[in-house]
Amino acid sequence: MDPKDFRHCMGRFATGVTVVTSEADNRTHGFTVNSFTSVSLDPMLILVSVDRSTTALDVLKDNRFIVNVLKEDQKETALHFAGKTQDPLPFTWEEGKRGCRIKDALAHIECEPWAAYDGGDHVLYLGEVKDFQYQSGNPLLYFCGSFSHVAAT
Template structure:
């Protein structure tokens, strides 16, 4: 177990926060060159009134410019969509492992566990990330098992008896 140190190690901090299991999403958005997407596990609900969600985006990613003042869709992946997560994480397959479907505010990933379509609300400085808040305009979910991310690996939900 690591103790609190005066000079905190970035890698060890990443290992520490990796102990928090998260769902896996693909954020999609459209600009003049087409629909783009990236895999993200830094996603959360922020407010019910108004309905707001937050996505944290690394400043070094190409997706940053696509999301600026733009609509976006949060696609929550199922446990069977690991290849889709990897495709949008920069390891694309020759044949895309997903299909698009049209939503009210843009393209979404077909057969995802849930989707949330958003209009831009605000963005904030988050250090080496930018925090994008979106106002929810449309959403849908279904029953199924989510794809999780834990300690740097994909994981699944285990049922507790």
């Protein structure tokens, strides 16, 4: 089985787009993630899958983090945190309870570290949800290697 072909297969599953932010070294770090899911309601847990080759890997180790669920008009923000730096910045920071987060995101989920697991070429970070907020709007989606959108019903 070819890993690249498997990646194309998995791309058939539409996902939302998030930016995970965390504080370290007196600054806010962030990276774009679409491998994110809810795990448990009691306790409230979420999972973020992080590629071992990303510089943000060590930032999340034993550290609180915020998942910012992006709206359909925040594609440039997703690109910025995916390594395609935008100038001027396509977003504004706002202060959350556990660090900086992206203003006007569709949702914010603030977490304390719960556990980390080996996931092959990724690390699976579980966060215990300590605070969350959300608003109405349409999500930014990722499907077949491209950004997409859907109208909320």
